[in-house]
Amino acid sequence: MSHVDDLIRLCQGHTVYIQTHNFPDPDAIASAYGLQELLKEYGVTSVLCYDGKIDKLSASKMLDTFRLRMLPYQSLISELRETDQIICVDTQKNAGNVTDFVGDEFACIDHHPTFVPVEYRYQDIRITGACATLVAEYYALLGKTPSRSVATALLYGLKMDTLQFTRGVTELDIKMFDFLFRYCDQELLADLERNNMEFSDLKAYGAAIESIQLYNKVGFSCIPFSCPDALIAILSDFILALIEVEVAVVFSFREDGAKLSVRSEDPQIHAGDLLYKALEGIGNGGGHSVMGGGFIPKERLEELGQYPADAIRNLFLDALTCKEDA
Numbered sequence: 001m002s003h004v005d006d007l008i009r010l011c012q013g014h015t016v017y018i019q020t021h022n023f024p025d026p027d028a029i030a031s032a033y034g035l036q037e038l039l040k041e042y043g044v045t046s047v048l049c050y051d052g053k054i055d056k057l058s059a060s061k062m063l064d065t066f067r068l069r070m071l072p073y074q075s076l077i078s079e080l081r082e083t084d085q086i087i088c089v090d091t092q093k094n095a096g097n098v099t100d101f102v103g104d105e106f107a108c109i110d111h112h113p114t115f116v117p118v119e120y121r122y123q124d125i126r127i128t129g130a131c132a133t134l135v136a137e138y139y140a141l142l143g144k145t146p147s148r149s150v151a152t153a154l155l156y157g158l159k160m161d162t163l164q165f166t167r168g169v170t171e172l173d174i175k176m177f178d179f180l181f182r183y184c185d186q187e188l189l190a191d192l193e194r195n196n197m198e199f200s201d202l203k204a205y206g207a208a209i210e211s212i213q214l215y216n217k218v219g220f221s222c223i224p225f226s227c228p229d230a231l232i233a234i235l236s237d238f239i240l241a242l243i244e245v246e247v248a249v250v251f252s253f254r255e256d257g258a259k260l261s262v263r264s265e266d267p268q269i270h271a272g273d274l275l276y277k278a279l280e281g282i283g284n285g286g287g288h289s290v291m292g293g294g295f296i297p298k299e300r301l302e303e304l305g306q307y308p309a310d311a312i313r314n315l316f317l318d319a320l321t322c323k324e325d326a
Contacts, residue, residue: 001120004138007087007107007122011044014085016050017076019105021091021098023229027130029062029070030157034135035109036088046087049076051099058160058196065192066149073099090131093118094297096284109134113272115286127288129165129173131281132157136176142223150198151183156192163237168290201231208235208250211309215317217266219245222309223241227252229259233293235263247274249316251309257301259310260285260294269320 017317018026018035028050036046051073054060063070086101091098093105094116106271107122111131132154139146158177165177208221220237223232232252239248240263246285247269251260260279264271272292275285282303285294296304296312304311 004124004141006177008039008042008044010106010122011039011046012042014044016044016046017080017084017086017101017103018046018089018091019091019098019101020048021049021095022050023055023097024050024052024059024090025160025171025230025233026054026058026062027132027157028162029068030110030153031131031135032070032089033066033068034146034154034297035087035138037147038144040137041144042188047071047076049101051101053228055228057198058192058230061192061196062153062156065188065190068155070211073101074250077102084280088265089135092116096286097293112287115272126172127168128170129168130158130161131159131174133170133176136180137172140176146180146183148183148185151180152188152192153183155180155184156189159193167317168288178215181198199210203211204231204235204252205238208239211260212239213313214244215313217244217246218316218320219248220313220316221248221250223250223252224243224309225252226254227259229293232261233291236263236291239263240265246301247271249313251312253301253308255260255297255298257283257297258308260312262287262292262294264290274302274316274319277322278315283313 018032020032039046046072080102086105087107089106089109092108092110109124110119111128135155148324204223204227207223211222213220221239232250236248236250246266248263251258262271262275270289272287275292275294279285279294282300283294283296286292301308307312
């Protein structure tokens, strides 16, 4: 890991764009916001940005709560230049879930494994439960006290990405929980964690239950309509909760293709590797050992024939078979 002082030095004198993955969740939003406020203390102006959609209640609620201005790529195209400085946060260039913006992605702060190595002038890529943990540590290392809002946002992102400290938790996540808890607004944190499901989400739950198919310990569910990224991830956790399931694969068909989410509690099956191998040549995917996401664009999805749900299931079963034969 490069020292955070190096990042600050590289940013000074520039307007910086802090880019999250295309469908920012609470961890991505919190990490970007926390970094923006930290850079501000060193005289660096930054713009939060993304491509895609803010498509989950928890994310939009967070933007409203902290009054965050997060700009979509379309509103920035006319002003971005090749020399503009971009920091990738909670994602990595060529990760499959992030648009290649006009500009220089000179820095990366992420907690996911690397599948396509890229040279950055600054990088902090460590496997932790949440990206918010890495940003929180910057405050601790620099001896800076996060504002009440920043501490609350970072703690919320940390809790959401670790599923309330039940998934992918590291020692550093626990340390940063302790650090942030001293400064957070506990009442506001509780409010953020309440009422994060919309009535329309129940339709997706029904589709996931109705379509589930079991192949040994692997459960597949297909949502035949467009579903927010964050909800697909929640549904994969929901399917994994079945006692018969050790690996859950959930996918949703949308106008632009198919979005996938995988969860694994089998130590022999790495969720990110499984996605990467199953979608190789047809889409993009990756993630942690226990969780990952992927996407198949519309033009490639059409190549899967008349029954794409069956074809996607077979891609994963083939990838699993190859792993067992290895």
